Amino acid sequence: MLRLLSFALFLAIWWIAALLVGGAKLPSPPSVLQVMIAEASSGALFLHLGATLARVALAFTLAMSLGSAIGYLMGRVKLADRLGDPWLILLLNLPALVVIVLAYIWAGLTEAAAIAAIAINKLPTAIVTLREGTRALDRSLDEMASVFAMPRWRAFRHVVLPQLAPYIAASARSGLSLVWKIVLVAELLGRPNGVGFEIGVAFQLFDTPRLLAYSLTFAAVVLVIETVLVQPFEARANRWRPRAA
Amino acid sequence: MRLEVEITGKTFRSAAGGTHEVLAPVKFALQSGEVGVLIGPSGCGKSTMLRIILGLDHDFAGRIARPPEARIGMVFQEPRLLPWRSVEQNVRLAAPDVADAKLAELFKILELEAHRDHYPGELSLGLARRVALARAFAVEPDILVLDEPLASLDDALAGRLRDEIATLVASRPVMTLLVTHSLDDAVRLGDRLFFLSPRPARIVAEVPIGIPRDIRGEAEIAAIKAGLAQRTQGDRTERDVS
Numbered sequence: 323m324l325r326l327l328s329f330a331l332f333l334a335i336w337w338i339a340a341l342l343v344g345g346a347k348l349p350s351p352p353s354v355l356q357v358m359i360a361e362a363s364s365g366a367l368f369l370h371l372g373a374t375l376a377r378v379a380l381a382f383t384l385a386m387s388l389g390s391a392i393g394y395l396m397g398r399v400k401l402a403d404r405l406g407d408p409w410l411i412l413l414l415n416l417p418a419l420v421v422i423v424l425a426y427i428w429a430g431l432t433e434a435a436a437i438a439a440i441a442i443n444k445l446p447t448a449i450v451t452l453r454e455g456t457r458a459l460d461r462s463l464d465e466m467a468s469v470f471a472m473p474r475w476r477a478f479r480h481v482v483l484p485q486l487a488p489y490i491a492a493s494a495r496s497g498l499s500l501v502w503k504i505v506l507v508a509e510l511l512g513r514p515n516g517v518g519f520e521i522g523v524a525f526q527l528f529d530t531p532r533l534l535a536y537s538l539t540f541a542a543v544v545l546v547i548e549t550v551l552v553q554p555f556e557a558r559a560n561r562w563r564p565r566a567a
Numbered sequence: 568m569r570l571e572v573e574i575t576g577k578t579f580r581s582a583a584g585g586t587h588e589v590l591a592p593v594k595f596a597l598q599s600g601e602v603g604v605l606i607g608p609s610g611c612g613k614s615t616m617l618r619i620i621l622g623l624d625h626d627f628a629g630r631i632a633r634p635p636e637a638r639i640g641m642v643f644q645e646p647r648l649l650p651w652r653s654v655e656q657n658v659r660l661a662a663p664d665v666a667d668a669k670l671a672e673l674f675k676i677l678e679l680e681a682h683r684d685h686y687p688g689e690l691s692l693g694l695a696r697r698v699a700l701a702r703a704f705a706v707e708p709d710i711l712v713l714d715e716p717l718a719s720l721d722d723a724l725a726g727r728l729r730d731e732i733a734t735l736v737a738s739r740p741v742m743t744l745l746v747t748h749s750l751d752d753a754v755r756l757g758d759r760l761f762f763l764s765p766r767p768a769r770i771v772a773e774v775p776i777g778i779p780r781d782i783r784g785e786a787e788i789a790a791i792k793a794g795l796a797q798r799t800q801g802d803r804t805e806r807d808v809s
């Protein structure tokens with residue numbers, strides 16, 4: 323209920339601002355909606371949205387699985403931590419734009435280059451979060467698993483993974499928001515489709531309604547994915563914790 | 568089945584760089600069906616000794632001989648349950664082959680039936696200890712290790728749990744190693760008592776108890792304790808003279 327109210331407030335502010343500034347700079351909500359409907363009925367909206375989502379899904383999965391594995395290794399093995407740390411600091415501080423431009427130069431304006439560039443941007447934060455999580459693992463439970471001769475996989479699944487779950491959820495959440503931002507830049511710079519590409523076109527034509535139509539649809543999709551996928555996963559991972567009063 | 572412990576020494580390097588001797592040479596053996604009790608002041612190195620015996624700590628001098636196929640059931644000082652798994656899941660994860668009937672019987676003896684689906688965070692310490700006991704017994708261990716399983720429980724509850732441990736130990740052939748600082752627990756549960764010195768721990772005295780556990784009444788227990796008190800008194804006067 324409160325969420326709806328806050329959404330209505332957002333619309334109201336937007337509408338008032340549109341009336342004050344004028345339609346050329348900030349089109350009113352109905353005119354943006356009109357463009358949305360037009361783009362949706364031609365199918366272009368879904369095509370571009372689908373392309374972007376596919377890139378997000380691929381890059382996100384790649385970065386999360388690789389980052390989690392490397393982070394776990396660095397948290398467990400001191401040598402891996404020593405070796406990987408300088409690379410990690412370099413990657414963490416490398417601007418997203420540099421990675422994207424270099425990827426396009428080295429691998430051409432290809433799908434693989436775009437996805438790799440997005441994944442590389444997300445990778446270091448996943449590593450850092452999972453490394454912290456691994457360092458915080460409870461050794462006494464490891465000992466328990468070893469005394470009771472639990473097979474490795476069972477111990478990993480029931481002893482280690484539940485301890486890492488909050489870290490994985492946190493890394494997924496922050497990673498997803500990072501990927502949402504970077505994917506548009508990658509598309510703008512070197513892809514012939516996707517929301518980022520459309521925004522680039524709208525920018526060149528100064529077509530504000532189109533720009534808003536695409537970015538707002540995109541934002542709505544992000545919101546839905548966050549509430550439908552990420553938040554339930556977080557809640558599930560923390561189910562066993564006694565509820566705060 | 569036989570457990571042989573022969574530790575010739577264990578040192579511990581502190582963060583400041585100094586080395587501390589935790590264990591002096593310690594040697595003892597335990598047979599199947601026996602309850603051995605390690606008694607000593609807190610901080611004397613009992614837990615370190617247990618970690619070595621359980622194979623959690625390999626950094627020591629000496630050797631531990633235990634059959635490699637021996638199943639170990641352990642009750643740690645803190646219950647060490649998985650907070651994100653229910654009581655029943657905690658037991659089943661350690662003992663995947665346990666039969667439903669066996670599990671039901673264990674839960675009945677330990678009065679845990681009502682708590683099967685609870686998470687450890689919702690249990691009191693006494694209940695969590697019982698879950699840890701259920702887990703240790705569910706694996707049908709060949710070696711059962713109990714590290715202060717009754718510490719910080721009130722006397723009535725400790726007494727009941729002690730009886731439950733005695734019942735469970737009697738129900739199957741198992742070699743039990745109990746660590747405690749309570750002489751009462753030791754005399755009631757043990758077949759052989761090993762008295763440990765303060766750090767670095769060594770065995771000061773090894774006392775077998777001849778009377779079988781099930782016919783050990785209050786009178787016998789008092790007599791054993793009196794005998795032990797005399798003995799330690801004797802030790803003390805000897806030491807005073809020297």
